[in-house]
Amino acid sequence: MDRSSGSTTRGAKRAEAPVSQDTKLAEAIDQELLAVMGYKQELRRHYSTLQVFAIAFSIMGLLPSIASTLSFSLPAGPAAMVWADLSSALPTSGGLYWWTHHFAADKWKNPLSFLVGYSNTIGLIGGICSVDFVSVVHNGEWVASRNLIYGVYAATVAAHGILAILAAPIMHRIQSVCIVANVGLVLGTVIALPIGKSRTVEGINSATYVFGHVENLTTWPTGWAFMLAWLSPIWSVGAFDSCVHMSEEAINAAKAVPYGILWAGGACWSLGFLCLCVIAACMNTDPNVILKSPLGQPIAQIYYDALGKNGAIIFMVAMATVQFFMGLSITIAASRQTWAFSRDGALPFSKYLRVVSTRFRYQPARAVVGCAATSIILGLLCLVNSAASNALFSLTVAGNYFAWAMPIFCRIFWGQDKFKPGLFYTGRLSTPIAVVALLYMAFAITLSMFPTAGPSPSANDMNYTVVINGTVWIGSLLYYFLSAKKWFKGPRKTLDPASPTEAEHRETESEC
Structure with a gap:
């Protein structure tokens, strides 16, 4: 039976392993901090610091992400692939929209919070779509139909939804395994590729080629083609907010x-x-050969050239496995944002989605189902054509980058006096880092809206990011001003300040 209450049954308490005093103390501090924000503890705290890191690291899925975005960087040559950096986020249990509401000026806090919540929620669901969409490797003769690709995609999303619910008791341990799998795949690649490539006639490419050779296979000016290559790291190194969305399940969340x-x-x-240095050192010196590979994927051709058919198959299977768990991790993160936003009554069917299941160890099972079902429905766009698929995937970058940027903007321009440092604080560097982060994210959002092939794209080559995300942003604001303004007043308090904390409640219950 699903219940919104956070109380435990005696049977469930007997099944749980003993909890150390240190963990109890950390949970009490976490719950007290949550109570200050107005929320009662409803989810089960069982993610360590390493496992919170694992969620974001797994979603980034380093090598699969690099592999799926090589087409952005290869047209500019190898040098553009290996320079990128991004690190910026705000840790809040309610998600980025909570911070936006907290820091924004009174006049703007409700509409901006509403906008950020929708941008982040839909962006994360778009992330499920982009991760779980399968590009099937082929041999140049057989090509998977769109119906088959969609069928595999829908089955994968459904599997992730089922696993996210049924494997909830051990999900934190699965995330630990994901760290090993991701690092193992990277290390295997950086060891195997140079060894295999060194045995070929071409050999390994020189450092001059890797770090200095620039090409332009687009109709953009060379300088701008180089800048567009940043789309690869922009797509790959993200998901920082997944740590934020897991904060109500983290032990010692402030750290x-x-x-x-x-x-x-x-x-x-x-x-x-x-990894990118090694790939650039071991790839064919003609990017056109890789981009037009009969195998259908640039990274598959790079593995094939260096390691042969069997080696390429082994690494592609390993990569597909890692990518499967990427999809599982982002399904979990998206469900937590959906649950939090529903807890504050902002989403359709909020009363249904915000319920926490006691049957499945205090997981937002209904929010998981909602995210999976929405992803499967949105995935129908993939049946249209590649342009429609890319438009769907564009929800991820611009939507999430906007959601990351807004609370930082609100804190700098309106909320400096409201900001109180937590256990982790960068001191005097805090504001300069925030400014740099805003500039980078503005650059990333702008870049994500350019067509990569050139300034005069066809309908199939057009980048519809501005259309898709513009619709989400404008639609969210219209929804707010026409309807939600009457009832959405920002984050709702679920814990009466006069009530005992959840920790005290459980302690009292255990004495009965």
Whole structure:
């Protein structure tokens, strides 16, 4: 039976493993902080700092992300692939819209919070679509139909929804395994590719080629083609907000969330740089050969050239496995944002979606189902053509970057006096870092709206990001001013300040 209450049954309490005093103390502090924000503890806290990091690191899925975005960077040559950096986020249990509401000027806090909540929610669901959409490798003779690709996609999303609910008791451990799988795939690639390539006639490319050779396979000016190559890291190194959305399930969240963000960004920057250097050193010196590979995927051709058919198959299977768990992780993160936004009554069917299931160990099971079902429905666009597919995937970058940028903007321009440092604080560098982050995210959003092939794209080559995200943003604001303005007043308090905290409630219950 699903219940919105956070109380535990005696049977469930007997089934749980003993909890250490340190963990109890950390949970009490976490719940007290949550109570200050007006929320009662409803989800189960069982994610360590490492496992919070694992959520973001798994969603970034470093090598699969690099592989799926090579088509953005290869047209500019190898040098553009290996320079990128991004690290910026705000750790808040209610999500980025909560911080926007907290820091924004009174006149704007409700509409901006509403806008950010929708942009983030739909952006994360778009992330499920982009991660779970399968590009099937082929041999140049057989090509998968759109119906088959959609069928695989829908089955994958459904599997992620089922796993996210049924495997909830061990999901934190699964995330730990994802760290090993992601790092193992990267290390396997950076070891195997150079060894295999060194045995070929062409050999390994020179450092001059890797770091200095620039090409332009687009109709844009060379300088702008180089800048567009940043779309690869913009797509790959993201998902920082996933740590934020897991904060109500994190132990010692005030440390776990910011450190998870920093570790994920640092790991992806360093390992990504290493991985891209090796790929550039081992790829064919003619990017056209890779982009037009009969295998259908540039990374598959690079593996094939260096390791042969069997080696390429092994690595592509490993990559598909890692990508499967990427989809599982982002389904979890998206469901937590959906649940939090529903808890504040902002989404359609909020009363249904905000319920926490006690049957499945205090998970927002209904929010998981809602995210999976929405992703499957949105995925129908993939049946139209590649332009429609890319338009769907564009929800992720611009939508989430906008959601990341807005609370930072509100804090700098309206909320400096409201900001109170937590356990992690960058001191005097806090504001300069925030300004740099805003400039980068403005650059990323702008860049994500350009057609990559050139300034005069056909209907199939057009980048519809501005259309899709503009519709989401304008539609959200219209919804707010025409309807939601009457009832959405920002985050709702679910805990009466005069009531005991959830920790006290459980302690009292255990004595009965």
